[in-house]
Amino acid sequence: MMRMVLPILYSYRRCPYAIRARMTLQYAGIQVEHREIELRNKPQSMLTASPKGTVPVLIVGDLVLDQSVEIIRWALQQSDPDNWGEVDDVAAQIWIERNDGPFKVLLDQYKYPNRHPNLIQDEVFGAAIALMLKPMNDALESSQYLVGNQQSWLDIAIFPFIRQFSMVNIERFNQLPFLALKRWLTEHLHSQLFHSIMHKHPIWID
Numbered sequence: 113m114m115r116m117v118l119p120i121l122y123s124y125r126r127c128p129y130a131i132r133a134r135m136t137l138q139y140a141g142i143q144v145e146h147r148e149i150e151l152r153n154k155p156q157s158m159l160t161a162s163p164k165g166t167v168p169v170l171i172v173g174d175l176v177l178d179q180s181v182e183i184i185r186w187a188l189q190q191s192d193p194d195n196w197g198e199v200d201d202v203a204a205q206i207w208i209e210r211n212d213g214p215f216k217v218l219l220d221q222y223k224y225p226n227r228h229p230n231l232i233q234d235e236v237f238g239a240a241i242a243l244m245l246k247p248m249n250d251a252l253e254s255s256q257y258l259v260g261n262q263q264s265w266l267d268i269a270i271f272p273f274i275r276q277f278s279m280v281n282i283e284r285f286n287q288l289p290f291l292a293l294k295r296w297l298t299e300h301l302h303s304q305l306f307h308s309i310m311h312k313h314p315i316w317i318d
């Protein structure tokens with residue numbers, strides 16, 4: 113009997129890059145062999161496939177995809193039932209670069225103040241608002257999703273980072289006057305799709 117070989121996904125439950133990849137793979141109906149890793153003890157099989165050592169990594173036959181956005185694009189090429197790929201590429205790219213670049217830096221500074229004793233927390237918070245949360249709220253006031261009125265992969269790609277930001281200090285986040293952003297975040301937090309990819313897996317051992 114032929115055994116189906118599933119794509120292998122190395123993942124870490126709370127990693128926002130891994131969350132965006134898992135959500136899109138799930139949406140596209142792609143089954144994977146899930147390999148949950150510990151960041152401090154990465155399996156050799158993962159490092160052999162992708163020496164840079166970040167998750168997510170998706171292995172499909174000879175193809176190794178080790179950037180979350182590459183995984184998203186690959187998944188949507190396989191199947192895209194609700195047209196998540198139909199978003200202005202240039203606009204999406206601008207959001208992704210801002211999120212994965214400077215916003216991620218601020219997010220880590222805000223989340224781990226002990227690692228950044230020289231920084232003033234209120235300034236980090238304010239910079240994150242000015243760079244990302246306020247512009248996102250503005251966008252979400254004029255359309256239902258980040259780009260246009262149809263959800264796209266971009267919303268899914270950004271959502272895990274805003275979730276993480278909100279969770280650092282949820283009271284503080286809730287006090288922000290950004291109703292449109294909160295509506296968008298709540299919608300994703302409550303989605304069946306998000307819940308379906310957050311269950312726990314045992315750690316993979318080679």
Ligand SMILES: N[C@@H](CCC(=O)N[C@@H](CS)C(=O)NCC(=O)O)C(=O)O
Nearest residue numbers: 127128129151165166167168179180
């Ligand atoms: N550009 C990469 C970034 C992935 C990334 O930085 N993932 C983090 C976890 S959230 C990681 O694996 N870091 C390696 C480590 O902490 O050792 C992507 O989009 O996939």
